Amino acid sequence: MQDEAEKAADSAFVLLVEDDPDDVTIIRQSLRTSSVPVRLEVASDGAEALDHLNRAVAAGSPAPDLILLDLNLPVMTGTEFLAKLRQHARLSAVPVCVFTTADDPVTIRRAYAAGANAVVTKADSLAGMSEVLHTIVEFWFRVAERYRGE
Numbered sequence: 001m002q003d004e005a006e007k008a009a010d011s012a013f014v015l016l017v018e019d020d021p022d023d024v025t026i027i028r029q030s031l032r033t034s035s036v037p038v039r040l041e042v043a044s045d046g047a048e049a050l051d052h053l054n055r056a057v058a059a060g061s062p063a064p065d066l067i068l069l070d071l072n073l074p075v076m077t078g079t080e081f082l083a084k085l086r087q088h089a090r091l092s093a094v095p096v097c098v099f100t101t102a103d104d105p106v107t108i109r110r111a112y113a114a115g116a117n118a119v120v121t122k123a124d125s126l127a128g129m130s131e132v133l134h135t136i137v138e139f140w141f142r143v144a145e146r147y148r149g150e
Contacts, residue, residue: 015064046081082114
């Protein structure tokens, strides 16, 4: 039987930056059934996400294991958020998976140029979204080595 420390080590902290409440609900539901337990926190735009991350750093809290980022956001776009995150002294290496409806090559190149670690197109069904999200979780938390901040 696992103790609490082992359970915490097996779980993942994901910051979702998404302004669409329907997408947030779908993503939250999908992650509940993923192969790795996920603690999900949500910010509705890039500015709110940066504020959240800066407060966490100031409080000595751990960085997210992964940021799931929509590109089309109010206040501060996903691309602007990425550029600022990659300039941050303590958070520049946090993995970011852009999760967007955009699938055109120009937008995808811009996301990678701004510092995305991956760009994934959102599926158009609940089953499709679940499959894509489970694949993301499986890769980032079972296959890839996890980012461990300072």
